[in-house]
Amino acid sequence: xSDRPASSPRYATxxxxxxxxxxxxxxxxxxxxxxxxxxxxxxxxxxxxxxIYLLLLVRAVSRGEAAWRGFLDWAAAPLVVVVNVVSLFFxxxxxxxxxxxxxxxMVVKLGGKKVPGVLIAASNYAAWAVATAxxxxxxxxx
Amino acid sequence: xxxxxxxxxxxxxxEEESAPVMQEYEVPCHKEWVVLDGLNYIKDHLDGxxxxxxxxxxxxxxxxxxxxxxxxxxTCATALTDYGDxxxxxxxxxxFPVVRDLVVEIGDFMRKLTGVKPWIMREHEKxxxxxxxxxxxxxxxxxxxxxxxxxxxxxxxxxPIYGLDPGFIGPAAIALAQRYNLDSRDQGADERFDMLSxxxxxxxxxxxxxxxxxxxxxxxxxxxxxxxxxxxxxxxVKSFLMPWKGGRGGSGA
Numbered sequence: 001x002s003d004r005p006a007s008s009p010r011y012a013t014x015x016x017x018x019x020x021x022x023x024x025x026x027x028x029x030x031x032x033x034x035x036x037x038x039x040x041x042x043x044x045x046x047x048x049x050x051x052i053y054l055l056l057l058v059r060a061v062s063r064g065e066a067a068w069r070g071f072l073d074w075a076a077a078p079l080v081v082v083v084n085v086v087s088l089f090f091x092x093x094x095x096x097x098x099x100x101x102x103x104x105x106m107v108v109k110l111g112g113k114k115v116p117g118v119l120i121a122a123s124n125y126a127a128w129a130v131a132t133a134x135x136x137x138x139x140x141x142x
Numbered sequence: 143x144x145x146x147x148x149x150x151x152x153x154x155x156x157e158e159e160s161a162p163v164m165q166e167y168e169v170p171c172h173k174e175w176v177v178l179d180g181l182n183y184i185k186d187h188l189d190g191x192x193x194x195x196x197x198x199x200x201x202x203x204x205x206x207x208x209x210x211x212x213x214x215x216x217t218c219a220t221a222l223t224d225y226g227d228x229x230x231x232x233x234x235x236x237x238f239p240v241v242r243d244l245v246v247e248i249g250d251f252m253r254k255l256t257g258v259k260p261w262i263m264r265e266h267e268k269x270x271x272x273x274x275x276x277x278x279x280x281x282x283x284x285x286x287x288x289x290x291x292x293x294x295x296x297x298x299x300x301x302p303i304y305g306l307d308p309g310f311i312g313p314a315a316i317a318l319a320q321r322y323n324l325d326s327r328d329q330g331a332d333e334r335f336d337m338l339s340x341x342x343x344x345x346x347x348x349x350x351x352x353x354x355x356x357x358x359x360x361x362x363x364x365x366x367x368x369x370x371x372x373x374x375x376x377x378x379v380k381s382f383l384m385p386w387k388g389g390r391g392g393s394g395a
Contacts, residue, residue, distance in 0.1 A: 017156040018239035018247055023305040030212075034302060037350045101349065105368030112280075 036097075043094035046087035053084070099124040147171035147222055148229035149180050151192065154240050162240070164231070165189075169222075177217040177232060178206050181244075194244035201358060204294030208244050209233040214296040216358045235299040237308075251295055254311050257337055258319035263330030281326040288321035288366055290359040297353035297363050303346055310346040311337070313353035313363030320366040323373075339374040347371075 024030070028038040060071035074080060102124050103117030146168050154162040167188050169180040178196055185192050196206040199218045206217045211231055222230065238246035268275075297313035298304050304312050319338055323331045338344055344367050353363040 016241050018241060019154050019162065020239045027302050033352050033355065034350065104365040105372055107369060
């Protein structure tokens with residue numbers, strides 16, 4: 001710009017100071033959807049808890065009747081019951097939210113046509129119902 | 143309905159302020175006016191120093207994305223009357239550095255966008271004399287919704303992962319990579335695989351899903367990312383089981 005006329009205004013070189021904001025630690029409280037997402041993520045802790053619970057149950061069974069009775073007494077303690085009820089609630093939430101999201105990740109084609117998302121979610125629910133019925137039959141039906 | 147409405151606009155003038163301040167303006171509230179019309183009224187009649195980006199006014203250019211009452215919105219597609227008697231707060235898009243007032247720095251997004259090579263790549267270009275690369279309507283339907291992206295970055299603004307980890311490639315860039323991976327004319331899926339399948343690619347996404355919710359064009363970036371996770375996982379399993387087969391990236395399905 002050396003040929004700039006003397007009458008032209010003088011420009012200062014622009015040195016922007018960008019404003020950078022940090023994401024708040026409480027970002028997950030700022031939107032309902034974020035909060036639901038965090039609950040869904042937390043629900044995996046409950047899923048892990050039920051795996052541990054099942055392993056403890058199997059170990060107790062393998063150690064004989066005394067251990068099994070001990071396990072039942074422990075499982076009937078109020079704290080364990082509360083933990084299990086809360087975990088069951090979160091596990092149902094976990095299953096429903098993920099089943100509803102399944103069609104977004106899976107595109108299934110049958111005979112060259114896309115299977116509607118509702119059917120993909122429905123097949124997950126159907127598999128859930130069958131598994132539940134099977135367990136119920138094992139426990140009470142026989 | 144009131145005939146005027148108050149806009150509370152975030153101002154950041156780096157030579158004057160170290161933190162943004164809110165400034166109130168009262169603008170006419172016509173039935174057909176959108177938030178961008180309100181900003182243009184401020185610029186033309188009340189305060190010419192207000193800085194913001196806009197261009198087409200019709201949801202195509204993707205320039206006028208801002209945070210309106212806390213939500214990422216295209217201001218050209220957000221009616222003033224949707225907010226009753228107001229006031230309406232207008233802030234810059236979140237998760238981006240602010241250059242001035244409502245103008246954010248978009249260099250990071252532009253670099254990521256070109257990084258995923260969002261164009262049709264062929265192993266061998268056929269000569270022009272052989273004509274176009276043909277495609278059936280069904281083949282076009284495979285990728286069409288992802289091609290609607292206008293690069294407005296509302297999805298980045300809604301994504302808490304991008305806010306917490308700016309290294310994350312982010313929703314729009316991955317959706318646009320999928321737009322080409324799913325295109326029957328494209329053969330570049332292998333070349334996009336490495337960038338997409340790294341930790342800060344698809345695996346950075348935890349499926350919050352808000353990118354899809356805020357998209358003004360009906361694109362489903364969250365779905366694109368989950369679909370690509372499935373593809374990448376299958377490709378990894380395949381390359382483990384059949385190491386003699388070189389190809390990766392698959393068809394992107």
